[in-house]
Amino acid sequence: MRILLLAMFTAILCISCESAPKTPADELFLSKCSRCHGSELALKNKKTYEQWLDTIKRMENFGMDITGGERKAIAKYLSEKK
Numbered sequence: 001m002r003i004l005l006l007a008m009f010t011a012i013l014c015i016s017c018e019s020a021p022k023t024p025a026d027e028l029f030l031s032k033c034s035r036c037h038g039s040e041l042a043l044k045n046k047k048t049y050e051q052w053l054d055t056i057k058r059m060e061n062f063g064m065d066i067t068g069g070e071r072k073a074i075a076k077y078l079s080e081k082k
């Protein structure tokens with residue numbers, strides 16, 4: 001019984017520790033930009049908003065499917081990240 005309780009407790013802890021707070025912009029970025037290469041490729045790059053728009057347009061030439069609004073949201077997200 002004690003082991004069972006411990007197992008349940010650990011499981012509950014893991015559910016809450018795994019889901020670090022993610023914003024909709026995080027989700028959008030991860031779903032769009034980690035398909036062909038790792039997301040860290042973009043995260044470790046420092047660019048301005050305009051430069052990110054250009055980069056994202058280049059990614060679209062590689063076959064990425066994205067709307068204009070999503071492109072702006074990701075460019076904003078990446079130019080404002082630390």
Ligand code: HEC
Nearest residue numbers: 032033034035036037041042045055056059062063064074
């Ligand atoms: C359809 C596949 C594909 C998707 C989806 C994709 N990329 Fe790329 N990306 C590439 C390829 C191929 C390269 C390497 C060739 C190059 O750099 O031109 C690359 C390189 C990069 C680079 C390094 C070169 C640079 O310009 O700094 C960055 C940053 C980058 N991608 C960001 C992104 C972001 C942000 C997204 C989401 C909006 C994204 N990628 C989605 C294919 C993709």
